Amino acid sequence: MKIAIPSYQRFNILTEQTLSFLDKHKINKTDIYVFIREGDNELVEYQKLTEQGYHIIVCGCDVIGAGMKHNYITDYFDEGEKLILIEDDIRGICKVENNKKLPTDLLEVANNGFKLCED
Numbered sequence: 198m199k200i201a202i203p204s205y206q207r208f209n210i211l212t213e214q215t216l217s218f219l220d221k222h223k224i225n226k227t228d229i230y231v232f233i234r235e236g237d238n239e240l241v242e243y244q245k246l247t248e249q250g251y252h253i254i255v256c257g258c259d260v261i262g263a264g265m266k267h268n269y270i271t272d273y274f275d276e277g278e279k280l281i282l283i284e285d286d287i288r289g290i291c292k293v294e295n296n297k298k299l300p301t302d303l304l305e306v307a308n309n310g311f312k313l314c315e316d
């Protein structure tokens with residue numbers, strides 16, 4: 198399972214929120230792909246994440262806007278590969294039970310979702 202994260206000029210938010218969240222859920226850094234647009238003024242900071250094991254994928258300048266970036270990400274991976282696309286500012290996930298928000302495990306949610314799709 199791969200985690201894809203589009204980001205643009207939000208390096209600190211990405212690292213402080215999303216990558217921290219994924220680390221808490223024990224997601225292997227080598228399964229995390231961060232997609233950055235060429236020309237991002239924080240590109241150097243993003244590229245330093247490769248030293249920690251993350252994949253930094255630089256999209257061309259012509260990939261503008263969320264829709265185009267999401268299409269680029271979908272095309273980047275092989276057909277049939279399990280892919281979770283999350284935003285660069287996620288802090289957590291929860292389920293609502295009896296009107297209470299309860300934290301839940303990302304991999305459990307993802308695996309249940311993929312199983313439902315396969316069924």
